[in-house]
Amino acid sequence: MSTWQDAPGYVATREGSDMPTVTVEAERIRDACLFARDEMGFDMCVDVVAADYLGWGHKGVAGYIGTATGRDINAPMSQGFQHQPEVKPKRFSISYHLLALRQGAPRVRLQTWVDDGEAVQSVVSVWPTCDWHEREQFDLMGIPFEGHPNLERLLMPDDWEGHPLRKDYPIGGEPVRFSEEM
Amino acid sequence: MAVAPERRRVRRWPLVGEAPYEGSRIPGRVPTILDVPNDLEDSEDVFRINFGPNHPSTHGVLRLIVDLYGEDVVGLSAVIGYLHTGFEKTMETKTYWKCVTYPERIDYVGYQNNELVFVLAVEKLLELEVPEKAVWMRMLLCELNRIHSHLVFLGTSALELGAISMFWYCFREREMILDLFELVTGQRMHTRYFQVGGLAEDIPEGFFPECRKFVEWFPQALDDYLTLLDRNQIWMERTQGIGVMSGPDAIALGQTGPNLRASGVDWDLRREQPYLAYDQVDFRVPVYPEGDVYARYRVRMDEMAESNRIVRQCLDRLERMEGLPWIADDRKVVLPPREELHTSMESLIHHFKIVTEGFRVPEGEVYVAIESPRGESGCYLVSDGGPKPWRVHFRSPSFVALEATPTCARGTLVADLIAVVGSLDAVMGDTDR
Structure with missing residues (x-):
């Protein structure tokens, strides 16, 4: 029986309250997913989700209103944290939540870390369901998935600028649409 | 499996x-x-x-x-994307107790289940115990909501194939469920009744008899639907053998819930990975191997009957829990009882702090999944230790269901396309978020 230590590009395992998190290198993520599917028996990929950790642990970045330098109605946050959150290795985490359809419903979170502009291998060839999941994360978070057969915006309009779920994307700062049509 | x-x-x-x-x-x-x-x-x-x-x-x-x-x-x-409203981004700017209103608007037909998955995720990060009464009441409302959601599915998909009377019948029973929700929460939809820690209010007097009336009535209504549709020649010809998806295809496409069970895969998170108190109730998981539109319809019909049974069992339990607490007694997270505000300074401070600043959730990331009417509904939540979520993501079953449209629609006629799309039961709010 294989263990996660044998996974291609294996970095670390961490137990969690919901499921273990297995970190792998971004260059080997497709091999790691193949390993998870064929050796570890995780037949279903339920979700692909990216998170942006820009400004993680700084005062009041999450939830500002207006632009980054604009007014800060987030005063309660500026009281700071009781302790400094754990430092993250890179800016973006990409988590693949896997599920095995067998007794006990075992789950695992395959996680990989990239910086802005770094590409991640697409796993559409491992699980077809990742097609839209990856397109959504590309659209909203700006993660380029290398080898994706149809990497286009999914939820936002095709001509949208920027990636809305990034932490440096200002709320209320979108360009005025339709102004040229007036 | x-x-x-x-x-x-x-x-x-x-x-x-x-x-x-x-x-x-x-x-x-x-x-x-x-x-x-x-x-x-x-x-x-x-x-x-x-x-x-x-x-x-x-x-x-x-x-x-x-x-x-x-x-x-x-x-x-x-x-897709026409209904994208940026809920996930908005929630990053709200304190947790304000966020509770958003998930129900994501899937506006299975609202109670979506509310549950978010609340469960926050509770998991907080490691908060929820009182038994709240657990059973949550289960009851989620199952009522499942019936409600399947009724909407049944009414609309039959309507699309020309059976307009189904729509009126289904919405008659749906109305009864909405009345029950109104009785408990004051709202017909988007109830915001689940609170981090338990329920927002105690179960009001008079709910149990009203709910019992519905539970006793509903099997007859279900029989009526079956009489109208189940062996109806037109319905069978429009749905049988149409929009076929095999079991391995469904797994590869990440399908969950009724769509997966209609493809012959025996999988229900309520049984495989029990949350709330689903390990203490008796229910059957319907599975049909055909993988066509008719099988997806049959799965949902059977599920309504099973949900009705679960509601009945919840009622039996809840009626014996009169006077028990409905929300956890954790003053750092849960609002103090209203009447204490007039007499206790500490309660007033806690109330003020929770309402203005919000409660803080320990640092960490968590993924919680439940079986919503449409399948696996998941909530991925990252907290940095502050009062607002750092990142919220919803794994929506409708989004995944629509990925299967080309697979199911292969080799169909354009008229069947309506039956196929209807049978996947996608809610666009859930798809686009």
């Missing part, structure tokens, strides 16, 4: 332009786009039409780009 393990081991899909494995109906090049076959590519008889976004039978604003050869669907791709 209906799929043999050796079947799963041989899956390899390394080449672009090939189906994932032999016998699969998933399109080759892009799994969510059905390309026009090569021999028809230059044909003048292939006609491309827009189906939606404002077509009533797309259940909202779904746009399908369909290539037709005569009446045959030869190419298909789905375009």
Whole structure:
């Protein structure tokens, strides 16, 4: 029986309250997913989700209103944290939540870390369901998935600028649409 | 599990332009786009039409780009995003207790279940115990909501295939459920009744007898539906053998819930990974092997009967819990009782702090999944230790269900497309978030 230590590009395992998190290198993520599917028996990929950790642990970045330098109605946050959150290795985490359809419903979170502009291998060839999941994360978070057969915006309009779920994307700062049509 | 393990081991899909494995109906090049076959590519008889976004039978604003050869669907791709409202981004700017209102608006038909998954995720990070009464009441409302959601599915998909009377019957019972929700929460939909720690209010007097009336009535109503549809010749011909999805295809496409069970895969998170108190109630998981529209309809019909049984068991339990607490007694998270505010300074301070600043949730990331009416509804939550979520993401079953449209619509006629899309039971709010 294989263990996660044998996974291609294996970095670390961490137990969690919901499921273990297995970190792998971004260059080997497709091999790691193949390993998870064929050796570890995780037949279903339920979700692909990216998170942006820009400004993680700084005062009041999450939830500002207006632009980054604009007014800060987030005063309660500026009281700071009781302790400094754990430092993250890179800016973006990409988590693949896997599920095995067998007794006990075992789950695992395959996680990989990239910086802005770094590409991640697409796993559409491992699980077809990742097609839209990856397109959504590309659209909203700006993660380029290398080898994706149809990497286009999914939820936002095709001509949208920027990636809305990034932490440096200002709320209320979108360009005025339709102004040229007036 | 209906799929043999050796079947799963041989899956390899390394080449672009090939189906994932032999016998699969998933399109080759892009799994969510059905390309026009090569021999028809230059044909003048292939006609491309827009189906939606404002077509009533797309259940909202779904746009399908369909290539037709005569009446045959030869190419298909789905375009979504017309209802994208940025809930996930908005929630990053709200304190947790304010966030609770958002998930229910994501899936506006299965609202109670979506509310539950968010509340469960926050409670998991807080490691908060929820009182037993709240657990059972949550289960009761979620099952009522499941019936409500399946009724909407049944009414609308029958309506689309011409059976308009089904719509009136289904909405009659749906109305009863909404009245029950109004009785408990004051709201017919989007109740915001689940609170981090338990329920927002105690169960009001008079709810149990009213709910019992519904539980006793509903099996008859279900019989009526079955009489109208189940062996109805027109209904059977419009649904049987249409929109077929095999078990391995459904797994590869990440399908969950009724769509997966209609493809012969015996999988229900309520049984496999019990949350709330689902391990203490008795229910059956309906599975049909055909994988067609009719099977998806049958699964939902059976599930309504099972949900009704669960509601009955919840009622039996809850009636004996009169006077027990309905929310956890954790003053750092839960608002103090209203009457204490007039007499206790500490309560007033806690109330003020929770309402203005919000409660802080320990640092960490968590993914919680439940079986919503549409399948696995998941919430991925990252907290940095502050009072607002750092990142919230919802794994919506409708989003995944629509990925299967080209697979199911392969080889159908354009009229069947309506039946296929209806049977996948996607809610566009849930798809686009």
